Amino acid sequence: MRIGVAATPQVAIPTLDWLLTTDHELALVITQPDKPAGRGRELKQSPVSEWAGIHGVTTLKPESSASLVEHLESLDLVITIGYGVILPESILKLPKFGFINLHFSLLPAYRGAAPVQRAIENGEEVTGLTVFQLDKGMDTGPVFTSMAVNMEPQWRSHEALEHLAQLGPVAIASSLESISLGVKPQAQAGQATMAPKISKAEAEINWRHNNRTIVNKIRAFYPAPSAWTLWNGTAVKITNARIHDTIEKLEPGQILFHNKKLLVGAENRGAVELVSVIPSGKNEMAAADWARGAHLHGGEYFG
Structure with a gap:
């Protein structure tokens, strides 16, 4: 498949590395624009932008989703991993197979921006990851793949995220196989909970x-x-x-x-x-x- 990846944080890197080893074509990467950071407020690239530069992958940093239209119509699929931008439904329908998202919880539990942090805060002993079809809701789309992972009692959020990120390629590979075979994703089942962004x-x-x-x-x-x-x-x-x-x-x-x-x-x-x-x-x-x-x-x- 001809695939794009819309991602911003470090946790997307294991999946990007894996994609380069497959028969799929990583056509482009979409990430957030460079932002001022540090005491000098100098512009800083996202981790995904830096990765794409090193590997020579075409990189888009759109200020608005409208500028993506011409790039998405030629793709079979877009994978999102912590992109950080809510895309309109009209954009989600442009690739042949739409958009899928890698989310770090067992949906429908912990929908939102901070699933791993909220799971640790609540003392959860099991977490996981879910690959689902993006729709207009907040992490509400039907599921291709879910994987449960035991939470180590000493993990802090960055350690849990690093572990889950390493499993991302396994979940994405399973989902891509399902898509290629025409397997339909299944509606989320169970009690939905939210994982809002953490305030100071x-x-x-x-x-x-x-x-x-x-x-x-x-x-x-x-x-x-x-x-x-x-x-x-x-x-x-x-x-x-x-x-x-x-x-x-x-x-x-x-x-x-x-x-x-x-x-x-x-x-x-x-x-x-x-x-x-x-x-x-x-x-x-x-x-x-x-x-x-x-x-x-x-x-x-x-x-």
């Missing part, structure tokens, strides 16, 4: 929650926007943490630095051991190193 405000840690809920949030929201808490009026990002069943009686948010471990109280006498942090204006560091530099001794409070 909701990433603030509430130390009155139990320690498992807090650690799940820290794992889920790394690397962006990162869970955070206030210390002396400034935000400290918590980038990794573990559940700690301390015998110390700590109040929610109360800090204890003991045996080179930085502990914070949660509800019901539970505690969270902070592993790494990003203090305001500094780089990521071990939580114990930060505690020593900040002269934490115990009795102080976050929040």
Whole structure:
């Protein structure tokens, strides 16, 4: 088949690499326009744009979907992976077999922009990926392929995404075979749930929650926007943490630095051991190193 890929993030790269090894023709890549980034606000390409440049694949960075029409009509199929733009139904019908999307959840669970993050936040033990036919809804189209994956308890969102991305080619290969054989996708079945984009405000840690809920949030929201808490009026990002069943009686948010471990109280006498942090204006560091530099001794409070 003559295929296009509409994608922006790093998680699309394993599927792009795989496509180059197949008999399919990767005719073009569609990605978001370069955007200002960093302190200098210099224009930066998306990971997919950089990949396409290295491999000499035609790249489109449309400001509007209307400019895609002439390019899509000659394609058999477009695969989308985190493209980040909602396309009108008229565009979705242009390729011979339309558009299919690789989504990192077992649909209809976790429809939306942050499926992996929300699954980790909710303490899910199983996640997965789904390849489905794009329609005008939000991740509502019929399914070609779904694959369940056990969630490792220590995974943060980027680690889970990296693992799922490596399985993307398997799910896409199965779906392309179904399409070539004329197999019709099946309507989604089960209870639909949503996975909206994460806001900075909701990433603030509430130390009155139990320690498992807090650690799940820290794992889920790394690397962006990162869970955070206030210390002396400034935000400290918590980038990794573990559940700690301390015998110390700590109040929610109360800090204890003991045996080179930085502990914070949660509800019901539970505690969270902070592993790494990003203090305001500094780089990521071990939580114990930060505690020593900040002269934490115990009795102080976050929040």
